[in-house]
Amino acid sequence: MPLNIAIAGAGFSGAVIANELAQAGHTITVYEPRTHIAGNCYSARDEATQIMLHHFGPHIFHTDKAHIWDYVTQLGEFKPFVNRVKAVTQGQVYSLPINLHTINQFFNKQMSPDEAKAFIASQADKGISEPQNFEQQAQKMIGESLYQAFFKHYTIKQWGRSPDSLPASILKRLPLRFNYDDNYFNHPYQGMPADGYTALVEKLLDHPNINVQLNSAFNAAMKSQYAHVFFSGPLDAYFDYQLGRLPYRTLDFVKETHDGDYQGNAVINYCDSSQAYTRISEHKHFAPWEEHNKTVIFKEYSREATEDDTPYYPVRLSGDNSLLERYIDLAKQEKDITFVGRLGTYCYLDMDVTIDQALNTSKLFLTCLANGQTMPVFTEQ
Structure with a gap:
């Protein structure tokens, strides 16, 4: 029997779940508090320059999952794109992630891969066996000099906290290479949607069983109107912050328009x-197949999110996460609701992981429905 289902949020999590359940015959209402769909992946052409802008920071699609690549490329055309990040520190420009070129340039050497491996091993802090935080992970992985130059101050600007209070897992996501590969990501599938991310989400939501309500926020009082709710908004917001606010970082973007090429790199x-x-992104370089005489850049500033800000990055400290644990316990007392996505699960998720989790959540819901089982409040640990 078709169910009436509500989804809070029209980003990738909400849109994928909406599409999957709509195709299964259910009636879906998507509530989106913003004026647009696609969440923080929202992209649109700049009126003055016609450059496709990533309005909430750069998004480069990358994945090691063939089925996710197949899924997104069926939604729209993807163009080849490799993210080759540069880093400015101590008055010099280097390649990121740290690779053989970075190491040789920084230490003014001409080392082979094996020589560089031995050299970095000699730089590592031998007194750290099991890193307990970001700082220790960096000191053990690359040594003090590279840590100070590339990560310590950037991390303080990004997170507003000392690196010794942040989990080691943040740095573990970044590769260290002993060759000249300057591809920022290791994944075999990488690209950029030719028509932007908003067009992909539009296609997902373009179904007769889906009704999208923009400028409309879902709240707990509305839950009784639906057989099930998938909530991709902030976990603490659903409970009206009754235990206090979970910490987030937000971003301020300062937009500038210039002639020609501002920095020569995305x-x-x-x-x-x-x-x-923390960084400058030049958005016409995200679409190198296009030509534009002018250029648009965004300078990106990170700060602590207030109640009026868009939350970007959940702050998971290496020590106390007791407030999060209390909210998780509170959520597990709920019925007929599943918390999903970056905000709903209070986890930093890349786009491919977000989509994969949304597909798995949809499949699990349909399986539970068919077997008369209870859908869990969280589908991912």
Whole structure:
């Protein structure tokens, strides 16, 4: 029997679940508090320059999952794109992630891969056996000099906290290479949607069983109107912050329009403390198949999110996460609701992981429905 289902949020999590359940015959209402769909992946052409802008920061699609690549490329055309990030520190420009070129340039050497491996091993802090935080992970992985130059001050600007209070897992996601590969990601499937991310989400939501309500926020009082709710908004917001606010970082973007080519690259990180911004992104370089006489850049500033800000990055500290645990316990007392996505699960998720989790959540819901089982409040640990 078709069910009446509500989805809070029209980003990738909500859109994928909406599409999957609509195709299964259910009636879906998607509530989106913003004026647009696609969440923080929202992209649109700049009126003055016609450059496709990533309005909430750069998004480069990358995945190691063939089925996810097949899924997104069926939604729209993807163009080849490799993210080759540059980093400014101590008055020099380097390649990120740290690779053989970075190492040789930084230490003014001409080492082979094996020589560089031995050299970095000699730089590593031998007194750290099991890193307990970001700082220790960096000191063990690359040594003090590279840590100070590329990560310490950037991390403080990005997170507003000392690196020794952040989990080691943040740095573990970044590769260290002993060759000249400057591809920022290791994944075999990488690209950029030719018509932007908004067009992909539009296609997902373009179904007769889906009704999208923009400028409309879902709240707990509306839950009784639906057989089930998938909530991709902030976990603490659903409970009206009754236990307090979970910490998030937000971003301020300062947009500038210039003639020609501003920095010659899509993304340049500013790793030391001489600039307050963390990076500059030049958006026409995200679409190298297009030609534009003018250019648009965004300088990116990170700060603590207030109640009036868009939350971007959940702050998971290496020590106390008791408030999150209390909210998880509160959520597990609920029925007929599943918390999904980056905000609903309070996890930093890349786009491919978000889509994969949404597909798995949809499949599990349909399986539970068919077997008369209870759908879990969280489908991912």
